[in-house]
Amino acid sequence: MSRAARACCVLVLALAATAANAATYRVDDSGSQVMNPNVQMRWDASVPGAQGRGVTGALEVALRLDVAAWRGRTGRIYMRLPASPSGPLRAAWTTQGPLLPGQLIAGERALIYVGAIADDALRDRLRLTVQADGQRLERVETLNFTFEIDLDGL
Structure with missing residues (x-):
């Protein structure tokens, strides 16, 4: 086996060992508060359907993530939004x-924190903008964001 092939095998084994040592846990966000829970969605275009079908709404969240169980550890925290029954939905x-x-x-998750967990809780104020296809929204829809942490090396 060539030197490059051995180096490649070592790298693959190291990555596999790192993945095997990582663990994912749900993060409690029950201490969070949505400031305006009934989001008013507005058409993105002045004439709905003519130039676009999108609707947009905004809300603020006083986010509190209980990370006491992982204090002193390092990891990555992700925000997850389940797939929407009314089709594509985007949050920024x-x-x-x-x-x-x-x-x-x-249907995806996004990184919101990386690093050491130094306190019992992570707190922040988020301004969320939600975009959806206005012609597919037929009823009130609840957004169920969840949070999870991937810990580094157990």
């Missing part, structure tokens, strides 16, 4: 504290 957010701004599409 800005932050004011330690969390990362970002965006995701329903």
Whole structure:
């Protein structure tokens, strides 16, 4: 086996060992508060259907993630949004504290924090913008964001 092939095998084994040592856990966000839970969606275009079918709404969340169980550890925290029954839904957010701004599409997860867990809780204020296909929204829909942490090396 060539030197390059051995180096490649070592790298693959190291990555596999790292993945095997990582663990994912649900993060309790029950201490969070949605400031305006009934989001008013507005058409993106002045004439719905003529130039676009999108609708957009915004809300603010005082986010509190209970990370006490992982204090002193390092990891990555993700925000997840389940797939939407009314089709594609996109969420984007800005932050004011330690969390990362970002965006995701329903059915995916997005990184919001990476690093050491130094306190019992991570707190931030998020301004969420939600976009959807207005012609597919037929009823009130609840957004059920969840959070999970991937811990580094157990």
